[in-house]
Amino acid sequence: MPENFELLAADLHSKARRGRLSTAHGVIETPAFIPVGTQGSVKGVSPRELRELDAQIILGNTYHLFVRPGLDVIKHFGGLHKFVNWDGPILTDSGGYQIFSLAKLRKITENGVEFQNHVDGARAFISPEIAMEIQRALGSDIVMALDECVPYPCEYDYAAQSAEMTTRWAKRCKQWTKENAERSTSNAQRPTSETDSINSQLSTLNQLLFGIVQGATFENLRKASAQQIVELDFDGYAIGGVSVGEPEEEMMRAVESAEPFLPGDKPRYAMGLGTPPQLLEMIGRGMDMFDCVLPTRLARNGTAFAAAGTLNLKNAEFILDKNPIEENCACPACREFSRGYIRHLIKAEEILGLRLITLHNLHFYLNLMNGVRTEIERGTFDQFRKAFVAEYKTRDAVTVE
Numbered sequence: 001m002p003e004n005f006e007l008l009a010a011d012l013h014s015k016a017r018r019g020r021l022s023t024a025h026g027v028i029e030t031p032a033f034i035p036v037g038t039q040g041s042v043k044g045v046s047p048r049e050l051r052e053l054d055a056q057i058i059l060g061n062t063y064h065l066f067v068r069p070g071l072d073v074i075k076h077f078g079g080l081h082k083f084v085n086w087d088g089p090i091l092t093d094s095g096g097y098q099i100f101s102l103a104k105l106r107k108i109t110e111n112g113v114e115f116q117n118h119v120d121g122a123r124a125f126i127s128p129e130i131a132m133e134i135q136r137a138l139g140s141d142i143v144m145a146l147d148e149c150v151p152y153p154c155e156y157d158y159a160a161q162s163a164e165m166t167t168r169w170a171k172r173c174k175q176w177t178k179e180n181a182e183r184s185t186s187n188a189q190r191p192t193s194e195t196d197s198i199n200s201q202l203s204t205l206n207q208l209l210f211g212i213v214q215g216a217t218f219e220n221l222r223k224a225s226a227q228q229i230v231e232l233d234f235d236g237y238a239i240g241g242v243s244v245g246e247p248e249e250e251m252m253r254a255v256e257s258a259e260p261f262l263p264g265d266k267p268r269y270a271m272g273l274g275t276p277p278q279l280l281e282m283i284g285r286g287m288d289m290f291d292c293v294l295p296t297r298l299a300r301n302g303t304a305f306a307a308a309g310t311l312n313l314k315n316a317e318f319i320l321d322k323n324p325i326e327e328n329c330a331c332p333a334c335r336e337f338s339r340g341y342i343r344h345l346i347k348a349e350e351i352l353g354l355r356l357i358t359l360h361n362l363h364f365y366l367n368l369m370n371g372v373r374t375e376i377e378r379g380t381f382d383q384f385r386k387a388f389v390a391e392y393k394t395r396d397a398v399t400v401e
C-alpha cells in the first residue's frame, strides 16, 4: 500500500517539517490549518468561499452531527461531503471532547460513555466501536479514535488511569476498523438496495485513522501514552488534551514530552490549537496539523488577526479609519472594505460585519500556514518564527478563552 504521508523537507534549526498527506478527497500540504465546521458549517462561510480561501480540509464535529441532524439524515444525503457540498478532505473528531465538555455526562466506563445531549437531553451511548461506526457513516477522510480528554487541572492518578483507558479504546477503534474494512469489501460486491449501495460506497472509503495521545500535563504520562498509541500503528497521531485551560508553558511541554516518541514518517496533529504564535511554536516542535475555532469565534466579537497582533474593530479608534483590516492582505474583506465600515457593521450588528472579519481571519490563518510551508522549504522557518512571534507580541493580544 502506498504511504499516505510524504515528508518533503525538514528544518535544520527546529523540528518543523514540510509534508504532504494524501486522502480519499485530495492532498493536504502540511503544516496545515483546518477550519472548524462544528455543525457541518464553518460559521458564516460557504464551501465555495472556503475553496477561494485555499482551505485544504475542514473539520466536522461528530458529536454535534450525531445529535443534530443525526446519522440517518446524513446517510440519506450520501455522507457528510455531499450533505455540506464540500468535496475536499474532511476530518471528524471522535465526539469524545464534546461529550466531556458539552453533554450532561451520565457515566464513563471501560465500555464507553453514556450521556444526555445538550440539545434535547436525549440519552445516548458512544463506545470506541460506535465512534468508528458514526465516522464511517459520515464518510470522513480522517477519523479520530475515541479518547477521554481530561480537564485541567487533573490529578495524576486520574490522568494515568484515563490515558491507559484511552489506549485500550484506541486498540478497539483499530480493531473495529480492521474487521469492518474486511467485511465492507465483501458487501461492496453485492449491494441489494440504494441504501446498501450508499453504505457500501461509504464503507469502502479509504479512511485514515489517527490515534490520540493523552496524559494531561505529566511528562511521563505523555511519553507512555505516545509509546502505547504508536505501538498500535495508526495512520497519524494527534496530541489531545492540550489547550484545555493550562498555561502555555504546560501546553508546550505536553507536546515536547510526546513528540520524540512519534514516528517521523506519520503526520502529527495538535488538537484544538491555537493563537498564531502558538501554531508557529508547535510547528517548531514538530507538529503538522491544527484546528482551532479562534479565527471564526473571535470574528464574531469583532476581533481581527493581524501580523502585529489582534485588532478589536469595535474600538472607537477605527471610526474614521479608511485602511483595510491589514495592509496588503489579499482577503475579500481587505480588498474591498475599510476598518471604519466594518466597525460600523459590527456596532450595528449587521451580519456582513462578522462575515467579513471571519473571511479575513480564516485567510490570515491559512495564509500564515502557506507562508510557513515556503519558509520551511527555504530553510528559513526558524528566523521567520522568531520574527513573527516578536512582532505579534508588540500589540496586546486578546485574552484567549
Ligand SMILES: [Zn+2]
Residues within 6 Å of the ligand: 325, 326, 329, 330, 331, 332, 333, 334, 335, 360, 363
Ligand atoms: Zn484581510
